[in-house]
Amino acid sequence: MAAPDAPAAARPQPRPAGPRGRPPRKKGTSAAMLLIAPSIVFMTLLFGWPMVSGILQAFGGPEGLTTANFTRMTQDPYFWSSVGNTLLLIVVMIPIQFVLALAMALLIRAKPKGSSAYFYIWAIPLAVSDLAAGLVWLTVFTDRGYLNSLLASFGLEPVSWLAYDNYASMFMAVLIAEVWRATSLVFVIVVAGLQSIPKDYEEAAGVFGAGFWDRLWHVTLPLLRPSLQTALILRTILAFQTFAVALALTGQNFPLVVGETYRWYTGLQDANVASALALVVMTVSMITAIGYLKLLKDQSEAPR
Amino acid sequence: MADISIKGLHKTYPGSTELATNNVSLEVAEGEFMVLLGPSGCGKTTLLRMVAGLDFPDEGSISIGGRDVTYLPPQDRNLSMVFQSYAVFPHRKVRTNIGFGLVMKKVPRDEIERKVAWAADLLQLTPYLDRYPAQLSGGQRQRVAVARAIVMDADVLLMDEPLSNLDALLRLDFRAELKKIVQQLGSTTLYVTHDQVEAMSLSDRVAVMKKGQIAQLGHPITVYEEPADRFVGGFIGSPPMNFLEGRVTQQGALEVAGQSTDAPEFLAHTARTGGLPVMVGIRAENIYLEQRGIPGTLDATVEVVEPLGHATLLTVDLGGQTIKVQVASTVRVSSGERVGLRFDQSAIRFFDTETQLGLTA
Numbered sequence: 001m002a003a004p005d006a007p008a009a010a011r012p013q014p015r016p017a018g019p020r021g022r023p024p025r026k027k028g029t030s031a032a033m034l035l036i037a038p039s040i041v042f043m044t045l046l047f048g049w050p051m052v053s054g055i056l057q058a059f060g061g062p063e064g065l066t067t068a069n070f071t072r073m074t075q076d077p078y079f080w081s082s083v084g085n086t087l088l089l090i091v092v093m094i095p096i097q098f099v100l101a102l103a104m105a106l107l108i109r110a111k112p113k114g115s116s117a118y119f120y121i122w123a124i125p126l127a128v129s130d131l132a133a134g135l136v137w138l139t140v141f142t143d144r145g146y147l148n149s150l151l152a153s154f155g156l157e158p159v160s161w162l163a164y165d166n167y168a169s170m171f172m173a174v175l176i177a178e179v180w181r182a183t184s185l186v187f188v189i190v191v192a193g194l195q196s197i198p199k200d201y202e203e204a205a206g207v208f209g210a211g212f213w214d215r216l217w218h219v220t221l222p223l224l225r226p227s228l229q230t231a232l233i234l235r236t237i238l239a240f241q242t243f244a245v246a247l248a249l250t251g252q253n254f255p256l257v258v259g260e261t262y263r264w265y266t267g268l269q270d271a272n273v274a275s276a277l278a279l280v281v282m283t284v285s286m287i288t289a290i291g292y293l294k295l296l297k298d299q300s301e302a303p304r
Numbered sequence: 305m306a307d308i309s310i311k312g313l314h315k316t317y318p319g320s321t322e323l324a325t326n327n328v329s330l331e332v333a334e335g336e337f338m339v340l341l342g343p344s345g346c347g348k349t350t351l352l353r354m355v356a357g358l359d360f361p362d363e364g365s366i367s368i369g370g371r372d373v374t375y376l377p378p379q380d381r382n383l384s385m386v387f388q389s390y391a392v393f394p395h396r397k398v399r400t401n402i403g404f405g406l407v408m409k410k411v412p413r414d415e416i417e418r419k420v421a422w423a424a425d426l427l428q429l430t431p432y433l434d435r436y437p438a439q440l441s442g443g444q445r446q447r448v449a450v451a452r453a454i455v456m457d458a459d460v461l462l463m464d465e466p467l468s469n470l471d472a473l474l475r476l477d478f479r480a481e482l483k484k485i486v487q488q489l490g491s492t493t494l495y496v497t498h499d500q501v502e503a504m505s506l507s508d509r510v511a512v513m514k515k516g517q518i519a520q521l522g523h524p525i526t527v528y529e530e531p532a533d534r535f536v537g538g539f540i541g542s543p544p545m546n547f548l549e550g551r552v553t554q555q556g557a558l559e560v561a562g563q564s565t566d567a568p569e570f571l572a573h574t575a576r577t578g579g580l581p582v583m584v585g586i587r588a589e590n591i592y593l594e595q596r597g598i599p600g601t602l603d604a605t606v607e608v609v610e611p612l613g614h615a616t617l618l619t620v621d622l623g624g625q626t627i628k629v630q631v632a633s634t635v636r637v638s639s640g641e642r643v644g645l646r647f648d649q650s651a652i653r654f655f656d657t658e659t660q661l662g663l664t665a
């Protein structure tokens with residue numbers, strides 16, 4: 001650094017890294033702090049605080065902290081069946097939804113005539129609330145619903161699809177309604193993900209001898225991994241929270257965990273046990289999300 | 305190995321009214337190195353994609369080794385390709401990228417390893433075999449794309465500007481290397497480039513394309529020396545061919561810029577009945593500098609002198625028309641100097657002023 005004037009060189013603390021070496025960095029961090037401050041405040045108020053109070057409530061009792069709420073929760077006759085139902089629903093539903101969403105998205109990528117129309121039609125359920133979806137499907141599956149009318153028109157006996165003693169058909173009804181309602185979320189995410197993948201990769205794979213399934217397995221799916229991961233996390237967490245559809249279709253006959261939370265809170269008026277249930281759902285959701293992130297880690301990103 | 309036979313290919317992209325390829329026919333012999341040369345947007349990639357099966361023509365047919373493949377998907381054509389965009393798989397390491405086609409062909413693992421090592425060595429990629437494409441430079445990625453194509457031993461090798469992203473020195477090296485590799489492989493090669501030097505140096509034959517059509521097909525030297533039309537002469541060569549407006553007089557003399565020299569016999573014949581306007585084409589290196597006033601030379605004035613090292617390029621004003629003249633670097637001239645130009649009679653080409661097509665005997 002050539003200092004034309006002596007005083008500059010004689011200063012006790014020169015600035016060796018150029019005239020603007022350090023100050024901007026400090027300014028940068030404080031600016032960053034300022035910028036994220038509002039969101040920190042909002043997160044604390046709207047997310048952190050309710051969570052803390054929820055946790056406290058879950059462990060709260062008349063004589064201070066206790067695990068009695070959890071005991072009451074597990075001893076409730078509906079609890080384990082709601083857990084079983086929720087898990088069964090997730091395990092069966094999520095693969096179906098992903099296969100369907102992927103198939104629809106690939107179909108749109110192949111650009112048949114009217115593919116943009118398909119996109120909008122398939123995305124419509126995204127805008128339908130879960131309770132409304134449940135009510136729509138209720139008109140199909142209820143004793144005098146469309147399905148039974150259809151059967152009658154073929155001269156067949158009506159079936160009580162949603163009856164308590166008809167578990168399989170009840171489960172199928174909830175499954176179909178949920179698949180119809182919530183596949184579109186996965187679909188939209190997958191379509192967006194596919195759009196960001198240039199066609200060249202699949203074309204190159206084809207030129208080098210890969211047929212449809214090889215291209216899907218070796219090229220499209222790996223490149224789609226980030227989108228699939230996002231969709232999987234979102235969809236699974238939301239699936240843990242399924243409840244309105246089952247409630248509309250079956251009432252209490254097909255209990256789900258979040259439905260139980262609702263019942264404890266409004267029906268049984270016990271906010272503590274409801275909180276305990278909510279805490280269980282949250283913990284399981286978080287563990288699942290972390291599990292997915294670990295499981296589906298993108299190797300090509302890792303070593304960078 | 306197989307020959308490629310392309311017949312009457314028409315292709316219009318959806319939403320476009322212009323033909324991307326317009327009635328292209330081309331025969332590439334077995335083991336031949338054919339270069340498609342043309343300016344950007346002339347339909348080279350489109351033609352290559354149809355040979356690869358990535359796009360289908362609206363009309364016409366393609367057969368490889370006598371088998372009609374016009375509407376076959378790419379995986380059933382036994383070819384390999386270097387994409388203009390590289391299309392190197394970002395989620396796979398260089399090693400598995402290069403071996404991709406072999407894995408698809410279910411080649412035994414040890415043979416794959418051997419071939420990948422061979423190709424990596426050839427393209428100087430060995431140190432990068434365990435990297436992901438994101439960790440490579442553009443030129444390295446392009447080499448991965450080339451390596452992936454050459455390990456395939458395919459009947460047909462398609463290359464879309466495979467050297468475009470290498471720096472000048474590397475490109476020079478790889479051009480020679482590529483020529484050697486392809487000769488060894490013996491694949492029938494269709495090579496796309498917009499670089500005329502590349503086309504000249506690599507090809508057995510070159511097809512010069514213009515607006516979706518083949519303007520000229522021939523050996524590179526023929527195309528260089530005897531361009532079929534003005535476009536080809538203007539596209540190939542650096543500097544491009546000079547074009548001068550001229551006239552063949554009734555007396556059989558060639559008049560250029562108000563000065564006259566002898567016209568070739570075949571033109572003189574046709575002009576007997578009256579003056580014939582022609583476009584005169586001559587390359588910069590076929591014009592010689594002389595003293596002014598020597599019979600048979602044209603008076604001109606030097607405007608710009610550009611020493612290039614191996615030669616000196618002059619921009620010369622010839623009766624109001626500007627042309628380029630290339631002289632030996634030992635020649636001393638300065639701008640503003642008035643000189644005489646002598647055209648190498650055997651190198652002069654003539655073009656129709658209307659159709660722009662070359663005129664020959």
Ligand SMILES: Nc1ncnc2c1ncn2[C@@H]1O[C@H](COP(=O)(O)OP(=O)(O)O)[C@@H](O)[C@H]1O
Nearest residue numbers: 317318320324343344345346347348349350351
């Ligand atoms: N996918 C496409 N859709 C519409 N037009 C295209 C498409 N690809 C290329 N074209 C047009 O077709 C013509 C030929 O393109 P291309 O074959 O890529 O040229 P080149 O490879 O010679 O530069 C250009 O005018 C280009 O704009």
Ligand SMILES: [Mg+2]
Nearest residue numbers: 348349388464
């Ligand atoms: Mg191109």
